[in-house]
Amino acid sequence: MEAEPWILPEQDELSMTLHNSAVTMNSEEEFYDAETGLESGDDLSDVSFKDALVNDCKDSSNAIRPQDNGVWERRKTLPAPMISRSDYSVWGILKKCVGMDLSKITMPIVFNEPLSFLQRMSEYMQHTHLIHKACTLSDSIDRMQVVAAFAVSSVASQLDRTGKPFNPLLGETYELTREDEGYRFITEQVSHHPPISAFHAQSLKQEFEFHGSIHPKLKFWGKSVEAEPKGTMTLELLKHKEAYTWTNPFCCVHNIIMGKLWIEQYGTVEIENHHTGDRCVLNFKPCGLFGKELHKVEGHIQDKSKKKRRVLYGKWTECMYSVDPKMYEASKNKGDAKIKTQQQCAGEETEGGPEVQETVAVIPGSALLWRIAPRPPDSEQMYNFTRFTMTLNELEPGMERLLAPTDCRLRPDIRAMENGDLDTAHVEKDRLEEKQRVGRKERSNAEEEWLTRWFQLGSNHHTGAQDWLYKGKYFDRNYTNCPNIY
Structure with missing residues (x-):
């Protein structure tokens, strides 16, 4: 059975599901290779979702139509609000698991959110504009500080997320193409035990690659759950021939037994520019005894001679700033930093959402690197999703015939939960789990190994460490050898 999260009956807030962490799957959960649903003669390599959208809108009177300018209007809410968790208690299970890896714990599906962890991984791309910005800058230190802001922003959507994503099935995939943001993204569940998810994003204009x-590993410590990040992020700015690598911070969810749940990110994140030797060290600060350091991030950028060039500060929940080291030290001595409400960043949506309110004391002379966009007004009723997240499981008209048959959007348990049908979601989840157990046993009896489709194990060209590398050709849309996992 798939592992689930843990929430007390009186509590409605638990962000157990993080970009850098997810509850692991039971070792019995795997799938066997099978045939795809596509006809062998189909050639979809030159077909786009946009083409399918136009054709389906012409052919079906019930199809959702695009805007007048031909651009697909993505949804701004979910089909059904978040399912109540108030009638469920999990302490009876968790009290036996102190100090254990939570990969074998089975919890009710009600504590999930209607997304696969693969879809959660695509939330790294929510602030892609920062990568585009870095590509335009001529100075390596300027590029580094924007890349650092991108690394911090990638965990921002975790705030107040109360459910965990569905554990990906072995061979499951998710693709995301955003022509308006200039990238496409593909991810695959490449290993079941241990659970490993690999991803690769690339610019549509050959400006960058991010992979x-x-x-993830989670442990329960009695009053808290700690997520240990494992895995390296690699961002390549192709024009500048630069590669940046870093790992994600630790995350801890507190007050599991009683009280209001809250999250802290902590630990040191080091970003290295393998071309120039520049390095950024970010300290995600622990909360501290009186909570004064909650959510704070501070650090600096140094060049290859180890000279400190910029100081970075802010909160991963709000914003990040950059300032000259001398001005930082002077301000620290004088105490003249002030909290002030900033204007909205260009390009960020504000319609129907609250104004941005910062709690960061801004040092004079600082430059704003990034600010989080406000969430939609009904976000609390929609699993605390951001505007970007609301669209991740959406099926545009005509999309089904172009997606790989392993895509998350085709998972019946996730689709049923998104529609508010918890009973069907539970039945489908059980069916899929049993199917993968059967598949694992069949492969074991036949002494066959699982073969990944889109990624292969290799060596990271920049760190030399073992990593899962994209093999390419997913977007040729030849799904002949895709497994039948649903």
């Missing part, structure tokens, strides 16, 4: 793999 990595995630192997």
